[in-house]
Amino acid sequence: MNRRLAQPAATLARGLLTTVTTLACLLLVTFALTSLSPIDPALRALGDRASESSYAEMRHRMGLDAPWPQRFVHYAGNLLRGDLGVSESTGQPVAADLRHVFPATLELATLAMLVSTVLGVALGLVSAWRPRGLIDGVVRIVSLLGSSLPAFWLGLIVLYFFYARLHWAGGPGRLDDAYEYTLDLDSGFVLLDTWRSGVPGAFANAWAHLGLPVLVLAAYAIGQVTRMTRAALLGEASKEYVTLARAKGAGSLRILLHHLLPNTRGLIITVLALTYASLLEGAVLVETVFAWPGIGRYLTNALFAADTAAIVGATLVIGCSFVVINGLTDALVRTLDPRLR
Amino acid sequence: MILLLGLLVVVDCARAASPPGVLVIVQSLDDLVSLDPAEGFELSSIQTFTNVYQRLVQPDPEHPANLQGILAAGWQTDAGGRSLTFELRPDARFASGNPLRPEDVIFSLSRAVKLNRAPVFILNELGWNAGNVDGHLFKVDAHHVRITWGAAVGPALALNILTAPVASVLDERDVRAHAVGEDVGNAWLRAHSAGSGPFRIRRYVAHEALVLDANATAPGGGPRLQTIVVKNVADAATRRLLVAVGDADIARDLGPDQIAALGSNPDVRTLAFPSAKIDYLMFNSANVGNSALRNPALWEAARWLIDYDGIASQLLRGEYFVHQAFLADGFPGALEATPYHLDVAKARAILAAAGIQPGLRIALDVYNQPPYGEIAQSLQASFAQAGISLEIVPEPGGELYSKIRERSEQAAWLYWVPDYYDANSTASAFAQNREDGTKTLAWRAGWHIPAMTAATAAAATEVDMAARREDYLAIQREVQQNSPFVIAFQARNEVVVRKSVQGYREGLDGDMVYYDRISK
Numbered sequence: 001m002n003r004r005l006a007q008p009a010a011t012l013a014r015g016l017l018t019t020v021t022t023l024a025c026l027l028l029v030t031f032a033l034t035s036l037s038p039i040d041p042a043l044r045a046l047g048d049r050a051s052e053s054s055y056a057e058m059r060h061r062m063g064l065d066a067p068w069p070q071r072f073v074h075y076a077g078n079l080l081r082g083d084l085g086v087s088e089s090t091g092q093p094v095a096a097d098l099r100h101v102f103p104a105t106l107e108l109a110t111l112a113m114l115v116s117t118v119l120g121v122a123l124g125l126v127s128a129w130r131p132r133g134l135i136d137g138v139v140r141i142v143s144l145l146g147s148s149l150p151a152f153w154l155g156l157i158v159l160y161f162f163y164a165r166l167h168w169a170g171g172p173g174r175l176d177d178a179y180e181y182t183l184d185l186d187s188g189f190v191l192l193d194t195w196r197s198g199v200p201g202a203f204a205n206a207w208a209h210l211g212l213p214v215l216v217l218a219a220y221a222i223g224q225v226t227r228m229t230r231a232a233l234l235g236e237a238s239k240e241y242v243t244l245a246r247a248k249g250a251g252s253l254r255i256l257l258h259h260l261l262p263n264t265r266g267l268i269i270t271v272l273a274l275t276y277a278s279l280l281e282g283a284v285l286v287e288t289v290f291a292w293p294g295i296g297r298y299l300t301n302a303l304f305a306a307d308t309a310a311i312v313g314a315t316l317v318i319g320c321s322f323v324v325i326n327g328l329t330d331a332l333v334r335t336l337d338p339r340l341r
Numbered sequence: 342m343i344l345l346l347g348l349l350v351v352v353d354c355a356r357a358a359s360p361p362g363v364l365v366i367v368q369s370l371d372d373l374v375s376l377d378p379a380e381g382f383e384l385s386s387i388q389t390f391t392n393v394y395q396r397l398v399q400p401d402p403e404h405p406a407n408l409q410g411i412l413a414a415g416w417q418t419d420a421g422g423r424s425l426t427f428e429l430r431p432d433a434r435f436a437s438g439n440p441l442r443p444e445d446v447i448f449s450l451s452r453a454v455k456l457n458r459a460p461v462f463i464l465n466e467l468g469w470n471a472g473n474v475d476g477h478l479f480k481v482d483a484h485h486v487r488i489t490w491g492a493a494v495g496p497a498l499a500l501n502i503l504t505a506p507v508a509s510v511l512d513e514r515d516v517r518a519h520a521v522g523e524d525v526g527n528a529w530l531r532a533h534s535a536g537s538g539p540f541r542i543r544r545y546v547a548h549e550a551l552v553l554d555a556n557a558t559a560p561g562g563g564p565r566l567q568t569i570v571v572k573n574v575a576d577a578a579t580r581r582l583l584v585a586v587g588d589a590d591i592a593r594d595l596g597p598d599q600i601a602a603l604g605s606n607p608d609v610r611t612l613a614f615p616s617a618k619i620d621y622l623m624f625n626s627a628n629v630g631n632s633a634l635r636n637p638a639l640w641e642a643a644r645w646l647i648d649y650d651g652i653a654s655q656l657l658r659g660e661y662f663v664h665q666a667f668l669a670d671g672f673p674g675a676l677e678a679t680p681y682h683l684d685v686a687k688a689r690a691i692l693a694a695a696g697i698q699p700g701l702r703i704a705l706d707v708y709n710q711p712p713y714g715e716i717a718q719s720l721q722a723s724f725a726q727a728g729i730s731l732e733i734v735p736e737p738g739g740e741l742y743s744k745i746r747e748r749s750e751q752a753a754w755l756y757w758v759p760d761y762y763d764a765n766s767t768a769s770a771f772a773q774n775r776e777d778g779t780k781t782l783a784w785r786a787g788w789h790i791p792a793m794t795a796a797t798a799a800a801a802t803e804v805d806m807a808a809r810r811e812d813y814l815a816i817q818r819e820v821q822q823n824s825p826f827v828i829a830f831q832a833r834n835e836v837v838v839r840k841s842v843q844g845y846r847e848g849l850d851g852d853m854v855y856y857d858r859i860s861k
Contacts, residue, residue: 043742164585
């Protein structure tokens with residue numbers, strides 16, 4: 001094989017092997033931990049008054065009368081055939097549940113990430129431009145508040161003011177009731193579905209409902225991105241080439257935008273990717289306060305029910321998201337940073 | 342949070358935004374697993390069954406001690422008191438348009454027993470099991486069905502068992518049309534309906550919403566509203582905002598803080614309905630690791646170590662009232678006496694006389710949900726005054742159920758809701774330990790009571806209603822005064838509704854929530 005082709009192929013093969021191994025380990029650990037949980041899934045499904053025969057039948061139906069390694073092999077076999085099983089806490093196939101809840105979280109997290117990328121990087125730049133100045137102080141306080149205020153508290157506050165008092169925003173849920181049960185949300189992405197529906201007002205209504213949860217979720221991410229961007233830029237500012245540029249008469253803004261920012265973009269992209277991945281895990285509290293049917297709430301409900309199929313299915317989706325985001329980030333950083341090529 | 346609560350007290354939202362003709366209810370639907378009456382056993386499920394399905398007989402919503410024929414035009418007890426013959430309403434039709442037939446009744450009851458899911462134990466009380474149930478259900482003619490049973494159960498109790506949601510009547514032809522393999526329609530019924538009730542399920546999205554449409558042809562009359570939307574809003578503070586603003590018409594499961602804060606809002610009102618849910622402390626005398634647990638002196642002292650009034654009036658303002666017998670107020674034969682109150686000196690004297698020294702440690706298992714943590718902390722404080730150290734172990738329901746079923750806990754704070762409107766549902770749990778593998782509450786507490794077990798069984802077959810009430814009063818007195826159960830409170834359901842909403846009704850039992858008379 002041509003050497004120029006062989007190297008990328010080997011890299012790709014290594015990447016695939018790492019991905020498959022990572023996901024397999026993730027599955028095994030999640031399955032084992034769920035199986036070791038003190039919650040009896042059969043009792044959780046039946047309640048505490050079920051007869052012995054119902055209990056025994058339920059344990060058999062759930063496969064709980066077999067040791068967990070055997071159940072894992074059975075589960076993995078089904079998984080290879082594309083069957084994620086049936087959730088005991090919703091009564092529906094896990095794949096169908098995930099097709100419904102993951103797009104809801106993906107849409108929310110992506111919009112929050114866009115907002116936090118623009119604002120977070122901008123605030124980080126402003127902060128690093130005049131470190132320890134008035135603006136830097138204000139930005140640091142704001143970013144600290146953003147990342148430390150409890151999401152459920154902030155969520156309730158903004159709901160109270162912007163929904164209940166001022167009526168500027170839609171309330172909890174993805175749409176008003178007038179649209180929610182008349183439109184088919186086929187793709188699971190409410191903006192896309194309302195746009196395609198052509199129903200007057202539906203698309204605007206979807207935006208009205210997205211605004212507040214996006215802002216609350218973004219508030220946390222903005223804090224993270226701002227602080228990390230500022231730290232990266234200031235860390236880079238102490239290097240000799242910056243001193244040289246300054247000695248040659250470059251202004252602080254020029255140094256910031258033409259020297260520091262390009263040299264820290266790899267780090268900033270990595271921070272953005274990690275923040276995005278953490279948002280995709282599902283912001284349970286934001287989803288709870290805003291009655292948003294995302295993967296975070298789905299996974300939390302499944303955990304309390306010891307619903308193995310749902311837990312492992314949701315974990316697999318989140319794990320895949322991490323792997324994809326990490327892979328794309330690596331590729332992007334390699335492309336942008338000549339030192340890594 | 343304090344700032345938030347302070348702000349929300351003055352909430353001033355007059356906008357009513359729920360669509361006209363549609364009633365929006367916000368509550369938690371996270372407990373709902375299945376909408377198949379043979380399988381669903383959670384509160385959200387059984388409350389839906391009451392509005393979507395009908396049974397042969399059901400309690401009158403206003404006077405639950407009176408049974409009403411719903412799909413039955415009448416019934417008669419056959420000689421020997423071990424069978425009932427029902428005449429079906431000749432005009433009754435399912436929401437699908439199919440007429441009601443004896444075959445539908447037989448199919449529904451037989452199917453529930455053979456599926457053998459959570460609520461089947463209620464029908465098992467009639468002595469039915471998968472092997473014999475078909476031999477107990479007979480079509481007499483096109484409008485009559487006869488039901489027999491082999492267990493020692495009187496006809497009054499049998500009728501009450503048939504009022505349970507698991508005895509809902511399904512449209513056999515509709516269900517069979519949606520069956521897959523051997524599931525007799527179970528997968529389809531988890532999210533669809535095949536009943537004759539005032540509503541039918543239009544759409545159900547797990548953990549999100551349940552949408553019901555009116556069934557105008559329901560036997561007994563269609564509902565007043567065209568559509569009911571029950572939305573899953575897991576957070577109580579969000580539910581409160583929704584009803585305050587008017588985007589929801591009814592908010593359920595609000596805590597005392599939320600209810601109190603809405604008190605000044607002129608657009609909403611709070612309705613309070615007594616519930617048959619009772620809360621109790623159980624000592625597990627089968628636990629060999631702590632011998633004090635089987636000492637009746639500890640049980641007796643514990644009755645004087647609960648701050649009943651403090652918990653009911655201050656901690657849980659309005660959500661509970663003091664009730665110290667296992668039959669809830671409102672049930673025929675309920676014992677209303679509340680002889681116990683917080684008296685630490687008396688409890689100390691009882692413990693000292695029995696030789697139980699200060700320093701006794703007891704692990705107390707509780708649900709990790711409000712208000713159980715707060716109740717446990719109150720118990721911890723009052724028991725400490727008598728030298729008993731309670732170690733609170735909060736845990737999710739599934740974990741707590743496992744422990745109690747294995748009898749590995751020491752003590753637990755639990756609640757009980759009757760499965761159907763009859764004293765036997767509760768009495769057979771608290772006052773019967775057949776020692777035959779049936780895991781009643783008395784068995785779980787390790788309480789050996791052959792005489793009381795026999796008395797409870799006899800009460801179940803008693804035909805004379807006055808004598809039956811006396812039987813249950815005597816059993817309750819014994820459990821109240823000398824058992825490992827300390828029954829303390831009865832719940833009260835508080836529901837916040839918009840001023841425009843009329844006709845919302847709830848009854849004592851968990852399934853008794855009625856949407857058909859609501860207007861707005």
